[in-house]
């Protein structure tokens with residue numbers, strides 16, 4: 160049985176803390192977060208909160224600052240000013256690997272990784288690396304059942320169980336994007352950041368990918384960037400609209416769709432039905 164949800168109640172030091180951790184409804188909070196590139200304020204005084212178990216979308220026109228904001232949250236970019244608090248810990252200046260250990264992770268495109276590994280081996284490697292045992296990955300597989308079982312569990316979660324023994328390089332593009340999500344989950348994130356997870360996938364498959372994301376355990380909050388408004392309105396419980404680096408509006412899909420300014424400026428005159 161997959162025990163991902165229960166297993167995720169570990170502190171950053173790896174010690175189990177079942178039943179002792181204070182569960183805050185607020186998982187991530189930014190206060191007046193900004194990023195300047197020269198004179199350009201790409202992200203400008205953004206204060207948002209993301210609760211445990213969120214399914215939030217970050218939308219906005221091209222250049223609104225979405226990727227810059229997510230990169231600051233993950234630690235890929237430093238912030239110019241402002242604060243990032245995650246699960247009650249100030250991570251504003253923390254490097255990416257420390258954020259990951261606290262449960263704040265993002266996915267990366269896997270195209271340059273190991274195409275000859277099987278899908279299960281690739282995920283198992285990520286599990287070993289999370290546990291600081293990447294060097295043990297080469298040991299005989301039957302001595303490392305727990306890690307391989309967890310890899311199989313993660314692949315089932317993203318509906319890649321049937322592809323576990325195929326080489327990574329042979330996966331069609333849509334399944335590679337699912338594998339990236341499994342690799343992100345291997346870090347046991349409490350918040351997983353997804354920057355256009357369905358980019359490049361035919362629209363017929365992108366809804367399937369979002370169904371997988373939607374069905375992930377509620378113990379993993381999700382913040383995703385997406386341009387396809389049909390997907391956003393179908394899968395987000397809450398939407399944050401960025402405009403010129405600032406939060407223009409935040410609300411439920413019906414609140415966003417019902418706002419005349421958003422409809423006019425961003426969704427087009429007809430809005431979203």
Ligand SMILES: Nc1ncnc2c1ncn2[C@@H]1O[C@H](COP(=O)(O)OP(=O)(O)OP(=O)(O)O)[C@@H](O)[C@H]1O
Pocket residue numbers: 196199201219220221222223224225226227228
């Ligand atoms: N490394 C950088 N150096 C200088 N300017 C940058 C850099 N990264 C982003 N920008 C600028 O910051 C602004 C916000 O970019 P960002 O990529 O965050 O927007 P976005 O909302 O993700 O856009 P898109 O939807 O097109 O991906 C843009 O004007 C962009 O040109």
